[in-house]
Amino acid sequence: MTLYARFAAHLDAALDALVASGDLPEGLERRAVTVEPPRDASHGNLSTNAAMVLAKPARTNPRALAEKIAAELGKLDAVAEVSVAGPGFINLTLTDDTWRxxxxxIIQAGGDYGRSTMGAGTTVNIEYVSANPTGPMHMGHCRGAVVGDALASLLEFVGHKVIREYYVNDAGGQVDVLARSAHLRYREALGETIEIPEGLYPGDYLKPIGEKLAAxxxxxxxxxxxGEWLAMFRREAVAAMLVMIKDDLALLGIHHDLFSSEAELQAAGKPEAAEAWLRERGLVYDGVLEAPKGETPEDWEPVELPLFRSTQFGDDQDRPIKKSNGQWTYFGADLAYHFQKAQTADQLIDIWGADHAGTVKRIVAAVQALTEGKTRFDVKLVQMVRLLRAGEPVKMSKRAGxxxxxxxxxxxxxxxxxRFTMLTRKADAQMDFDFAKVVEASKDNPVFYVQYAHARVASLHRxxxxxxxECDTVDLSRLDTTELRLVQRAAQFPRVAEAAATAREPHRIAFYLYDLAAEFHAAWNMGNDDPSRRTLQPDDPALTCARLFLADAIGQIIRNGLAVMGVEAVEEMH
Structure with a gap:
């Protein structure tokens, strides 16, 4: 049990004691009670809002209740000082031995430090990337791929079972365009001089497919x-594209558990099954959409379509699940796909590009209806990345199209x-990826700054x-209060991991590692001004070993956090 979990348990015991003494009524809801670092470090090491949360339902004064809770917590051997601030916040300062x-x-837990059972084995299906299978991965796909993969690792780290899924959009018009583009390259491979008309995919990546088909x-x-070749060319081209996509993703260390085909979904009658399920519950009806707002197109006419009652779940209007020609709309197919996913998972997460923001409400409404509100569903929107080289926009690739x-x-x-760079900003914030800056050896480059901290730890042992x-035994009493401040930051890792998983925000791990690295570098730099603060003290091996132990703990947490991000820690900087 990590420090914050222990003190949450201590707080529960203190509240139980007040219930037993009659100072608190039984049965108070405690879920909003927190134990966390105070906003101002000068106030202590831990803070709790217990009195603020419980005073009103207990019909008592929060300050008076805080004094009673503080008295209970003050009995703990681990607490050096307890105080009540403002209207009832309780601040604790812990003993140095508690930090030791x-x-x-941290050292004993090693790679498991920060892991938790918060997820309780519940299954989360996280769908990410899901780019149309019409070409190689490009940087427009990169950020969502990394955010999704890091989030999947984070959820596993806190105790969830995770299904990593890629939805293959192989039933739409874009794969027919792909097949026609491949047919053009097929003719080229047979010696014909071709020109690629507007509307087809121009990338050279289709040449090998054309050559294979020609052979x-x-x-x-x-x-x-x-009609004689389109279906076969489509099938062959999509299969080749998926091989290329998987190879590209592997370069980022990304591997999905499941590739689900939209074409197979439709062939299996899943959209019809979803429609029937919703009709039975009165959630799909045949109706006519309102005319488009503003100037009505001359060719518009009212047509009866099957509509999903998405307004019943907070959407702006009911949504058609089929087109007038009887084909499924994108929404109708997506609705069926999410119905399928919900059969195998307790929670669903979609990682989408920000250009899909307009469809969030309707799919959230659909999942709420299809799961009768029992399945948590999150859509995380990811903004595009602007590529720069020394501040100038990067030119496009002819080979890729x-x-x-x-x-x-x-x-x-x-x-x-x-991977690290893609997690240095919140997913829905704009990002610049400058080739010069991401490899820059400076504090302003989080990738370098965190890796440099780990490399410094490794250098200490060399x-x-x-x-x-040699450190056969370690006497941690040699570490003073100033040095132990690093442990205070290190001990926050488990709660940061849980909070990041709950919020579905893996970038919080990157932010935390940067702060931890900053404190480690600051402690290191103290030795530049005061030689007695350096880790290596050749005339005092016992002090050296204690400081090495501390550095090892920081290195371990950096490795743990980087592993969640899918990043390898380096031993040396080159």
Whole structure:
């Protein structure tokens, strides 16, 4: 049990004691009671709002209740000082030995420090990337891919079972365009000079597919009617694109558990099943949409369509699930897809580009209806990334067809730099990715700053070995209050991980690691001004070993946090 969990339990015991003494009534709801670091570090190490939360339902004065809770907490051996601030906040200052115990706990737990059982084994399906299978991954897909993958790791870290899913949009018009583009490259492979008309995919990445089809089928389909080859070319092209997509994602260390096909979903009659389920409950009806607002197009006419009652769940209007030609709308297909996902998971998460913001309300409404409100569903919107090189926009790639490929970026700056950088801002905030800045060796580059802290820890051991210092035993009493402040930041990692998972915000791990690294670097720099503060003290091996133990704990937490982000910690900076 980590420090914050222990003190939450201590607080519960103190409240139980007040219930037993009659100072608090039984049965008070405690879920809003927190134990967290105070906003102002000068107020102590821990703070609780227990008196503020419980005073009103207990019909008592919050300050008076805080005094009673503080008296109970003051009995703990781990508490050096307890005080009541303002209208009833309780602040605790812990003993140095408490922080030494937590330091031992970090080292003992190792790679498991920060893990929790908060998820209680519940299954979360997280769908991310899901780019149309019409070309290689580009940097427009990168940020959502990293955010989704890091969030999946984070949820596993706090005790959820996770299904990583990719939804293959292989039933829409864009895959017919892909097939026609592949047919053009097929003809090219057979010696024909081609021009790529507007509306088809121009990227060179389709050439190998055309060559493969030419080798397999010869000139059979050159002049054949489209109906004879379209389905087969579509199937072959999508399969090739998925291989390319998986290879590109692997460069980022991303591997999905499940690739679900929209075409297979429709062939299996899943949209019809979802519609029937909703009709049975009166949530789909046949109706006519309102005319478009503003000037009505000349060719518009009212048509009866099957409509989902999304307004019943907070949407602006009811939504059609089929088109007038009988085909499923994008929404109708997505509705069925989410119905399928909800059969195998307790919670659902979609990672979408910000350009899909307009469809969030309707799909949230659909999931609420399809799961009868029992399944938590979150849609996380991810803003685009602007690529720069020394402040100038990056030119597009001819090979890819007017976009910058993910593979090219990873090959230039490395997987870890790309992944970390994508998590240095909140997902719905705009981001610039400057090739020069992301590899810059400066405090302003979070990737470098955090990795440098870990590399410094590793360097300490190399230098200790060179000095002939061996640490068979460690006396942590040699660490003073100033040094133990680092442990206070380190001990926050488990609660940061849980809070980040609850909020579905993996970027919080990156923010936390930057703050931890900053405090570590500050402690290191103290040694530049005061040699007695340096970790390595050749004339005092016992002090050196205690400080190495502290540095090891910081390094361990950096590794744990980076692992959640899918980033490897480095031993040396080059």
């Amino acid at each position: 115990d937590e330091l031992r706990g 397999e089928h010869g000139a059979r389909f050159v002049d054949a009617p489209e 007017n976009f910058v490929t993910l593979a090219d970026v990873v090959k230039e700056v490395g997987k870890d730099v790309v 230098r200790a070995r060179e000095a002939g210092i």
